[in-house]
Amino acid sequence: MGRRTGRAGPGADGSDLRRGLPARGVNRPNRSSAAPHPPTVGQVSSDTVGSDHDTFDVIVIGGGPAGENAAHYAIAGSDRTAALIEHELVGGECSYWACMPSKALLRPAQILGAARHMPGVEEKITAYGVHVADVLARRDAFTHRRDDSSQVLWADAIGIDVLRGHARITGRCAVSVDGDRPRTLRARHAVVLATGTVATVPDAPGLRAALPWTSRDATNLVEIPRRVLLVGGGVVACETATWLRQLGVEELTVVVRGARLLPRVEPFAAAAVTDMFGRHGIDVRFRTEIRNVARDDARDTGIGRIHGGPATVDLDDGSTVEVDEIVVAAGRRPATEGLGLGAVGLEAGAATSVDDHLNVTGADGTWLYAVGDVAGRAALTHMGKYQARVCGDVIAARAEGRDLDHPRYRATADHDQVPQVIFTEPEIASVGHTAASARAAGLDVEVLEVDLAVAGSALARDDFTGHAALVVDRATDTLAGATFAGTEVAELVHAATVALVGKVPLDTLWHAVPAYPTVSEVWLRLLETRRP
Structure with missing residues (x-):
């Protein structure tokens, strides 16, 4: 999840680059004092959920990127209200302890490595390694030294109430918060679980x-x-x-x-x-x-x-x-301990599962949702944000009485279409199936493989290495998966993702001409392996 340092709320250009959220219009501040909405089918009347002061249209438990996106999409462009409950930092694991600091630590050495393998530049590099203090300082700038005030300001600016404390589900559409002012909240339309996961430590003696x-x-x-x-x-x-x-x-x-x-x-x-x-x-x-x-x-x-x-x-x-x-x-485990799942007929402290509308399976009705790592699908920040966007749109559609017969209301990318980049040396960028997982799923596949040896890679740096593989479903002649392993290959995976999700036949991909001289020319080399 990208963060624009030193800037609170939406960017000056009208977009929020930190969260990948669109700049959507908000007619007025969305607060719990807003006039109650008439109930829609399957929802709970405001008369049954307590005083309006502690009543919100949507309650999101967990203030990470998935929770932020779910709350925003559920209320955007409306007078609906949302509460975002977080017991640590708004922005979640990604912003302070995972994606952002880890990539900030990795990037300087990647740049140094590139410089050391570029004639005309390498002669100017005299330091043996990176300057650790400066690397850590840059990391701290991206994490705001674990200060979430700018993200709280962003939430406030678009009408999301941020509440501090641990949340616990106490019944249908009911959530208690144990913060500075303990209170019980009620949701008119939805409660969304976005609590993520926590690290586990094996039970080895003395560990x-x-x-x-x-x-x-x-x-x-x-x-x-x-x-x-x-x-x-x-x-x-x-x-x-x-x-x-x-x-x-x-x-x-x-x-x-x-x-x-x-x-x-x-x-x-x-x-x-x-x-x-x-x-x-x-x-x-x-x-x-x-x-x-x-x-x-x-x-x-x-x-x-x-x-x-x-x-x-x-x-x-x-x-x-x-x-x-x-x-x-x-390994990690779902952060559901003490969340009160038992109060609504679910197994206390257990992992959750969801349908494609992101409703928690086993819960009565359509009021309880889960997004992000706790949803039990793909434990990746970008997939959590994707699920949250779908979830927020589903909540909004149901609140407004619209039907859900549209692809945007179903999280289908979780099904064998998940992209991922592993920022090791070399990088690994992949989407969809591996050859082994495709065959295990019963697909008849063909694997196309080549080394990453094209003009673009040779020009990029002298030590550029890598290998690429496409997994092709013979029945449809479309991609079932793709993997690139090599020097800075992260940006190659989105083209593969588009081809896979769009079910583009390989004969059509022949006409997607890669620009010369770029590393993307590897696509041509891969397709050429099929020539008679």
């Missing part, structure tokens, strides 16, 4: 007592440990390993329970990251788990600070590693 870092510490690091043990082999773990090494961690050991890194991507892409880890001196241990951790003086010194003295870690491969910090990136 939790050692107070290891989680992703929040790693993205907000203040001190650079000299020796680190990193637990995990997924996206968060691999990106974290990348910037830790780039920022100066001298000894980095990665412990992976499985047989490979990044098990959900194409094998060639995972192998490229594994190979690069080896070149950078990162010690990756596959099929390995922690047996025991000892850290006598573990103490909570604050986010991103080393949590005590050295830790001794016994691994089940028989080795022992002494490190200055342990980083756990071994």
